[in-house]
Amino acid sequence: MSRLASAEEVFTRFIEEFRDDRGEVKYERAISELAVSGQKSLIVDFQDLYAFDPELARSVLASPDDHLPRFAAAVLSKLRMRDREYADQIREVHVRLRGLPAETPLRRIGAEHIGRLVMVSGIIVRASAVMPYLMKAAFRCTSCGEMTYLEQTSQYMRMPTECPSCNRRRGFELVPKESVFIDSQRITIQERPEELPAGQLPRSLNIELRDDLVDVARPGDRVSVTGSIGLLQRRGRGGVLRTFDLVLEANNVDVSGREMEMLEITPEDEARIRELASDPWVHRRVLQSIAPSIYGNEAIKEAIMYLLFSGVTKELPDVRIRGDINVLLVGDPGTGKSQMLQYAARVAPRGLYTAGRGSTAAGLTAAVVKEGGTGSFILEAGALVLADKGICCIDEMDKMREEDRNAIHPAMEQQVVSIAKGGIVATLNARASILAAANPTLGRYNPYQTIAQNISLPVTILSRFDLIFVLRDQPEAERDARMAEHILGLHRAAGTPITPPVDLALLRKYISYAKRVRPVMVPEVIERFKDFYVKMRSASVEGGEASAVSITARQLESLVRLAEARARVHLREEVTVEDAEAVIALMQRSLEQVGIDVTTGEVDIDLIMTGKPRSLQVQLQRVLGVIAERERISGSVKDDDLFDALLKDHQISRAEAAKLIGVLMRDGTIYSPRPGYYKRTS
Secondary structure: OHHHHHHHHHHHHHHHHOEOOOOOEHHHHHHHHHHHHOOOEEEEEHHHHHHHOHHHHHHHHHOHHHHHHHHHHHHHHHHHHHOHHHHHHHOOOEEEEEOOOOOOOHHHOOHHHEOOEEEEEEEEEEEEOOEEEEEEEEEEEOOOOOEEEEEOOOOOOOOOOOOOOOOOOOOEEEOOOOOEEEEEEEEEEEOOHHHOOOOOOOOEEEEEEEHHHOOOOOOOOEEEEEEEEEEEEEEEOOEEEEEEEEEEEEEEEEEOOOOOOOOOOOHHHHHHHHHHHHOOOHHHHHHHOOOOOOOOOHHHHHHHHHHHHOOOOEEOOOOEEOOOOOEEEEEOOOOOHHHHHHHHHHHOOOEEEEEOOOOOOOOOOEEEEEOOOOOOEEEEEOHHHHOOOOEEEEEOHHHOOHHHHHHHHHHHHOOEEEEEEOOEEEEEEOOOEEEEEEOOOOOOOOOOOOHHHHOOOOHHHHOOOOEEEEEOOOOOHHHHHHHHHHHHHHHHOOOOOOOOOOOHHHHHHHHHHHOOOOOEEOHHHHHHHHHHHHHHHHHHHHOHHHOOOOOOHHHHHHHHHHHHHHHHHOOOOEEOHHHHHHHHHHHHHHHHHHOEOOOOOOEOOHHHHOOOOHHHHHHHHHHHHHHHHHHHHHOOEEHHHHHHHHHHHHOOOHHHHHHHHHHHHHHOOEEOOOOOEEEEOO
16 A cells, blocks of 8 residues: 555656656646646656656556556646646546557457556547446435435446445435436447458457547547556356456547558658659659559559549638549459559558458448447448548449448548438548449440440449549450560569569658648649640530530549649659649540540540430430420320431431430330330429
């Protein structure tokens, strides 16, 4: 007991005597500021405590439950001397420790840590609603009305054994108004995706948050938590089981997920990064380091490179303009889509790879699920939320669940996931770049069909991708020979793989470092983008009413993002005309693959925006016009009359007219009231 009492004295001396680099009494000042800021926690850096008294610091690590309440009592008495009214109002002060000397990996937490102070870090995957937690219970005897007060220390509520006045052993009711409650919340943290060993399931740990730690973090946030490891009893039918669940009773929570995730970059790393950036061929060197084992696909690798570096996010007073770049790869099986996605997830400072079906119950966005033990609803984060401030690689995107497909829209443009279910209404951040891959519906890409006909993705999602590329597996003797040579060379030299110009570890740090740069556009670049946009739009006007719209404002924003990303590759503070020309060429290449109207051969952005080329929309409008005209006369239109009118007025053949009528019937724009007759639905 004397040892603990002396520990309290040493801690009091630590508060009074410890001075920071500027010679100020750091913690005395912090206690004085508690009442002003309305807080009830004193945050102590563990390194300071260790520097002052190593023996006390070591004993705190070994038995935090004995020392921390005594430290809190010492701080409360100090606060009472300064502001008695505020001290009486809050009743309790917490001493929160941060920055322990070593972090314990979630994978290593076990029986030897029970009762010890540890620091763990991970990503929050679920959080319960905030619930009142009973600290001191007031019971009233139903017989004589006598009040009994009991401190609650165990997991289950303790009831009085007998009434001190009438000696009754039963008939007590809890009086909430007289009892003392604090807020409590349970969260679950999981290992970070980038730290997960290959082929292993991520480990998770339940954490109890109390009082002012409640709601400091939400699903998707990366946190570092200090606390003591406790046990949670498991109950079976025969009583309490011998197996227990580990739970971390949090002492302090530091949220790191809200800042840009930066890898630790040493001065030596910075020197290597600067040396790499000074190379005039840095663009080519980085490009050749993107998935070097996959042959060809230079344009796609360039797009992935820009996605990894990303553009600059602009926070305007009324709107937020995303800087993250979204890229979609559509292609035949065996063209290396999945390998490129897995590589991108591995090289990104913060990357996550998932299949379209989703890796958790929440799938790609977020879900409200019922907790087994309590039956209460908890919020669970999905892949896009877990990839916040990073990149999310979604394979087999065409096989996504319908509910995720609807929720992914705001995640791609506004970069938030909104959920309202089970009494939980929440908006979670999903500020991630999306690199997605999809297979054509019929196995192989059909060049005579539009992009929307080739893959079963809604056009509302297609329009949110900055770049879409098609990978086609076409026989071509010379290229096939080179590819076969490349693949067989990989197998032959399995022990000595292709060495990229920039190794993976340096490339990750280079990307992380480049994200600090915020390049701005010079007037020449603005003029070049303006000219390109106006030229592409005016090409649409020249063709009159039936002309295709070749580009929209969404593509213009994409060009800006891509140009900023290209400037970041060079660590430049300004976007140059060279960047503008390069990204315009890449955008045109993407549009030529997916935005070409197969009937007219023109670039038509309506293919991505609406799923139908402008030429088809005009033809459909003509058919609807004829049906509307005939309806006014006879109520419904006979098929032969319709075919004759279309051939005579618009030179549309019978076969073509039948195809157009089929499209309108499928869309539900017209219907057949009886065989051989058509009417509009509205």
